[in-house]
Amino acid sequence: MRTVRIIGTVAVSVFRESVRDKVLYNLVAFAVLLMAASYLIGQLTAGQDIKIIKDLGLAAIATFGLMIAVFIGIGLVWKEVERRSIYSLLSKPLSRAEFILGKYCGLGLTLVVNVTVMVVAWYAVLAVMATTVPPQVRAEWVAPATDIGMLRAVGLILVELMLVTAIALFFSTFSSPFLSAGLTLGLWVIGHFSVDLKNFQSVVDSPAAAMLARGLYYVLPNFSAFDIKQQVVYAHPVPAAYLASTALYGVVYIGFLLVASVAVFSRRDFK
Amino acid sequence: MDAIKTEALTKHYSVGFWRPKPYLALEGLSLSVRQGEVFGFLGPNGAGKTTTLKLLMQLIYPTSGTAHILGLPVGSADVKRRIGYLPENPYFYDHLSAEELLQHFASLFGYAPAERRQRATRLLDEVGIGAERRLQLRKFSKGMLQRVGIAQALLNDPAVVFFDEPMSGLDPLGRRDIRQLILRLRDRGCTVFFSSHVLADAEALCSRVAIVAKGRLVAQGPLAEILHFQVHGWELVMSHVPAGALECALKDGRVTKALPLGEDRYALDLPLDAAPERLIADLATAGAQLVSLNPLRETLEDFFVRQVSTAKTNRGLE
Numbered sequence: 001m002r003t004v005r006i007i008g009t010v011a012v013s014v015f016r017e018s019v020r021d022k023v024l025y026n027l028v029a030f031a032v033l034l035m036a037a038s039y040l041i042g043q044l045t046a047g048q049d050i051k052i053i054k055d056l057g058l059a060a061i062a063t064f065g066l067m068i069a070v071f072i073g074i075g076l077v078w079k080e081v082e083r084r085s086i087y088s089l090l091s092k093p094l095s096r097a098e099f100i101l102g103k104y105c106g107l108g109l110t111l112v113v114n115v116t117v118m119v120v121a122w123y124a125v126l127a128v129m130a131t132t133v134p135p136q137v138r139a140e141w142v143a144p145a146t147d148i149g150m151l152r153a154v155g156l157i158l159v160e161l162m163l164v165t166a167i168a169l170f171f172s173t174f175s176s177p178f179l180s181a182g183l184t185l186g187l188w189v190i191g192h193f194s195v196d197l198k199n200f201q202s203v204v205d206s207p208a209a210a211m212l213a214r215g216l217y218y219v220l221p222n223f224s225a226f227d228i229k230q231q232v233v234y235a236h237p238v239p240a241a242y243l244a245s246t247a248l249y250g251v252v253y254i255g256f257l258l259v260a261s262v263a264v265f266s267r268r269d270f271k
Numbered sequence: 272m273d274a275i276k277t278e279a280l281t282k283h284y285s286v287g288f289w290r291p292k293p294y295l296a297l298e299g300l301s302l303s304v305r306q307g308e309v310f311g312f313l314g315p316n317g318a319g320k321t322t323t324l325k326l327l328m329q330l331i332y333p334t335s336g337t338a339h340i341l342g343l344p345v346g347s348a349d350v351k352r353r354i355g356y357l358p359e360n361p362y363f364y365d366h367l368s369a370e371e372l373l374q375h376f377a378s379l380f381g382y383a384p385a386e387r388r389q390r391a392t393r394l395l396d397e398v399g400i401g402a403e404r405r406l407q408l409r410k411f412s413k414g415m416l417q418r419v420g421i422a423q424a425l426l427n428d429p430a431v432v433f434f435d436e437p438m439s440g441l442d443p444l445g446r447r448d449i450r451q452l453i454l455r456l457r458d459r460g461c462t463v464f465f466s467s468h469v470l471a472d473a474e475a476l477c478s479r480v481a482i483v484a485k486g487r488l489v490a491q492g493p494l495a496e497i498l499h500f501q502v503h504g505w506e507l508v509m510s511h512v513p514a515g516a517l518e519c520a521l522k523d524g525r526v527t528k529a530l531p532l533g534e535d536r537y538a539l540d541l542p543l544d545a546a547p548e549r550l551i552a553d554l555a556t557a558g559a560q561l562v563s564l565n566p567l568r569e570t571l572e573d574f575f576v577r578q579v580s581t582a583k584t585n586r587g588l589e
Contacts, residue, residue: 084361
């Protein structure tokens with residue numbers, strides 16, 4: 001109970017710092033702006049407008065969420081160490097593990113609030129769009145403009161962002177923000193092409209290289225699994241079992257990363 | 272039970288990337304601090320003072336040796352609940368106000384919201400920045416941040432408080448305030464362990480001191496005891512001293528130094544084994560008049576400079 005309270009205190013502090021950070025406001029403003037831009041594009045593209053707005057909306061949520069997760073995540077621990085604010089913090093009844101978990105939960109809370117704001121703005125644009133379209137055009141849509149099923153994609157985007165946050169936090173426990181950003185974004189890119197690693201044996205003759213690629217496929221995070229944007233936009237069915245197993249995969253991976261972050265951070269000297 | 276006890280506390284770092292070499296930051300520090308005393312931890316810059324404090328706060332881990340606070344191993348939650356710590360040149364979340372920062376720290380101790388507010392208000396008033404409590408910390412001067420740092424170290428009414436260079440960044444008024452605060456803490460029964468290279472602070476506040484230089488402990492004990500045996504001569508002040516008599520005393524070694532003070536007044540340094548009475552009588556016969564005679568006691572500064580200059584210089588381990 002004490003640990004939960006302490007983690008909560010650190011998390012609220014991170015959230016408050018994010019809220020007072022003007023960069024965060026800019027990101028949200030940008031996201032809202034992009035929604036408006038997608039609406040304009042929709043106006044220019046007869047017939048395809050609603051799908052473009054849905055596509056752009058999901059892509060914007062994922063991209064802006066990624067920026068928040070990476071660029072705040074990499075500074076979460078580094079900033080505290082570099083500015084030495086961690087000295088007085090760790091002299092209080094707060095363990096290093098509680099500090100790390102609190103930081104993670106705080107950025108998680110920030111992401112949830114931000115994604116929620118973006119989703120609300122996105123659905124508002126879609127709702128307004130639906131009212132401006134004639135009923136015969138609406139009848140041709142494969143799904144309603146404000147199809148609640150799209151939230152399944154948002155849910156997996158959120159799990160993906162939490163995983164990115166855990167990666168950024170892990171790197172930030174021992175490296176500089178620049179390196180952490182590079183490594184996190186690098187892993188994110190590789191993770192979106194990890195299926196290619198799985199099928200590497202079809203393009204190379206070397207069994208060793210194929211085995212290495214297969215090994216990397218299992219070790220590196222498979223971000224492509226979280227991407228079901230196309231399915232929800234085109235209202236294709238996404239099995240509940242797939243959603244659950246993918247979310248569970250993300251949670252387990254996050255768990256490993258947090259344990260690793262705590263292990264690294266707990267051994268660190270603050271010179 | 273000692274408030275603080277370290278035994279052979281040692282910290283080595285590796286310096287360099289390609290061919291790392293060991294560097295001795297602290298070597299075999301053994302010291303004990305009694306409960307309720309103000310203990311000065313002195314040394315020049317780079318002596319190992321901050322390293323020691325970081326080891327006691329478990330911000331770094333020792334290469335070897337042990338450290339206990341109030342009989343418990345450092346770093347445990349029980350210890351952290353009973354101590355306060357002011358880091359050197361403290362930095363805090365600058366998006367928060369002083370009041371918010373203190374309330375945030377107070378929440379880590381598990382105090383209820385009303386208690387947090389009350390403690391924050393009382394302490395900010397005590398360190399003299401009550402009027403600025405709602406100002407964001409980014410607008411604070413170095414001296415004001417130092418006062419916030421002291422306030423946050425006292426949030427939990429600690430039994431032992433650690434101050435790393437508490438007077439740093441403070442103006443004379445601020446230094447006086449903090450000296451008085453340290454004495455008030457001592458009167459409340461709080462143990463105060465503070466590091467400093469300002470010896471006047473130690474002389475004014477400490478019952479005992481330890482001196483570190485180049486990573487090693489060079490002296491430890493009550494201030495009066497450290498300096499008691501260091502009387503190294505006499506200072507004799509006389510007026511109307513005839514030049515011939517003074518020259519003679521300088522020549523035969525009964526006076527080692529003569530500092531003219533003006534109008535035939537001289538401050539004369541006499542060696543420890545000299546008999547001042549005979550010299551006074553001789554000079555008086557020549558027409559001089561006695562103004563004062565004082566033992567030349569080594570000051571903490573003299574002692575400090577001597578100890579530091581004779582400390583071992585090698586900090587490598589090869």
